[in-house]
Amino acid sequence: MALLELDGLTKRYGGLVAVNQVSMRVETGEVRAVIGPNGAGKTSLFHLITGVVRATEGEVRFDGRKLTGLSSYQICQAGLSRTFQLTSLFPEMTARENARLSAQARLALRWQPYGGAAVFAEAARRGDEALERLGLTDVANRPAGLLSHGDQRLLEVAMALAQRPRILLLDEPTQGLSVEETLSAVETLSGLLADGQLTVLLVEHDMEVVFRLAQKITVLHRGTVIADDVPEVVKADADVQAAYLGGYE
16 A cells, blocks of 8 residues: 555646646655646645645545545644745744754644653754754754755755654755755755655656656646656656647647
8 A cells, every 4th residue: 555645636726727637656665756847736736735725626545544634734743744845934943943843843742731841852852853864953053044045945854854754745845946055955865865764755846856866756737647657767758758848738
């Protein structure tokens, strides 16, 4: 059984079909990328998976459990964490405080009227561990708003990772980065994923990043899956080439 399963997932806004009958399987330990031209429905798909918007049709299952209809909070508690296209941090808080707060949000005892010190200590430990894995220990005490854009993007990944997710959804983690920052981020993410312990669903516009990180690729065009295979096959697919060159009908 796949860890994450999408069956016929569809989202309509009146006459506009943003996501059209998308089915997908993400296996435990897999790194899968979702790619497509601008407006293909990639971020809309992430919103459906994580409960930001409700599906018109179809179903999302996580480890056999139906997630369709649950709130974003409930889906996060089930073990899915995500980053967003636009940087979303607490700029006046330090990187360490951002990571700790994110970790604390998923701890089971966070609202109990006793044991607060233990909860804070565990959140701090998880946050520091995530910062270390993303190479951010040296900037942990700096306000997030003063970090470089590249480090801010990595901090978002660290915050998601601090929640100890069973699957991590990364929405354009290199968006807005310079060539040098992108290369550095890819090196860091590649190291993070090297042991195969994380299951990742990745939306990314930079094809070099996709081919470096992903084991499988799903291609969307106008909300519909037009290819789903290993990188080498997808790269040679005529429909994929046409979609990116503007010739796909």
